[in-house]
Amino acid sequence: MRIVTDPLALRDAISPETTVGFVPTMGYLHEGHLSLVEAAKQENDLVVMSIFVNPTQFGPNEDLDRYPRDFDRDEALAREAGVDILFYPDTTTMYPLDMARVTVRTGADVLCGASRPGHFDGVLTVVSKLFNIVRPTRAYFGLKDAQQVALIEGYVHDYFVPVEIRRCPIIREASGLAKSSRNVYLSESERIEAAEINKALTEAETGLQTGVAVTAVKARLIERLDAIPNSTIDYVEIVDYPTLTEAHDTSQELLIAAAVQFERARLIDNVIWKRG
CATH class of the missing domain: 3.30.1300.10 (Pantoate-beta-alanine ligase, C-terminal domain)
Known part of the structure; x- marks a missing residue:
């Protein structure tokens, strides 16, 4: 597995003829994330995972600072799961100028968005950036964040983004609790x-x-x-x-x-x- 922090280096590492399965995450990996990797491996030549705790999707008084992080643990799990490239950028890399962001027009004022104004603007902004960097053939998202999946599908449709979105089932603990x-x-x-x-x-x-x-x-x-x-x-x-x-x-x-x-x-x- 190769660890990459620079977008240009990531592009250089991927052949244009290669089919790429992309699994975007904020890290602290669990079985749900790894099930996305398994699905991506079955359909693509190469699997790219990103780990980036995106600050623009956290509002005031939310848990950005205490969001769980353990890169060494995540690296080991990603390697064991068969990830080919682990993209691990910092905030400056992802937001070098921060001059433009995606704005969600419909579907963001219900469910999680009702109490988290601007949250999905941040989600779609970082997803847009990651899609432009990775240029995946297919991207894999768990349905635990079903609103997020619906909005990403809408964004891809509205902006003619050449990527297939794959919906993947929720992975649960034995008790039925959704993995998170x-x-x-x-x-x-x-x-x-x-x-x-x-x-x-x-x-x-x-x-x-x-x-x-x-x-x-x-x-x-x-x-x-x-x-x-x-x-x-x-x-x-x-x-x-x-x-x-x-x-x-x-x-x-x-x-x-x-x-x-x-x-x-x-x-x-x-x-x-x-x-x-």
């Missing part, structure tokens, strides 16, 4: 309690499958999540996917999503339900 770099901040008791998030989402999915109205499913989901000890609900939403617009009982695909705040960790999770 922020799980490290949970206490042992909170890990047990946080597993209820997925159980509640699965129950909501079952409700839709059995014909329960969207409004009734959402009300029950709020009730279930509100009962989790030592936590508060950030949001509970059921929206059309991938448009992220208002859900209707005739929607063909729905995103059932929630964010729950524990003492030191804000956890997100979701289920995507397809009619029929």
Whole structure:
């Protein structure tokens, strides 16, 4: 595995004839990230992973400074997983002038974006930069951040970016808790309690499958999540996917999503339900 910090050196390391699978991350790798690497290996000649904690997607009083970082650990995991090139830039490299950024026009004011203004502008800005640097054939994103995936797909479509976006399933712990770099901040008791998030989402999915109205499913989901000890609900939403617009009982695909705040960790999770 080759570690590269300079964008021009990265371009020089990739042959134009090579198919490239790209896995962008903010590091502190877990099984979810490594499952993206495995998917990329199956479809491409070369796998590039980036590790960059992007400051422009963190708002005031968010956890940028304490976001978990351990490059030596990540390097070992990436090497073992079969990553060919690990791109590890610093902030000055990624934002040399910071004169222009991507602005999201629709889909950013719901779900995570409702309480994190500007967050997805930062996400799409750094994704745009990374796509321009890596020039991947395919890019791999986990559906745990389903809103992010939908907005990246919209950006690629709107800007005619020549990359295929691959949606990859959520990787979970045995309890059902979605794998996340922020799980490290949970206490042992909170890990047990946080597993209820997925159980509640699965129950909501079952409700839709059995014909329960969207409004009734959402009300029950709020009730279930509100009962989790030592936590508060950030949001509970059921929206059309991938448009992220208002859900209707005739929607063909729905995103059932929630964010729950524990003492030191804000956890997100979701289920995507397809009619029929």
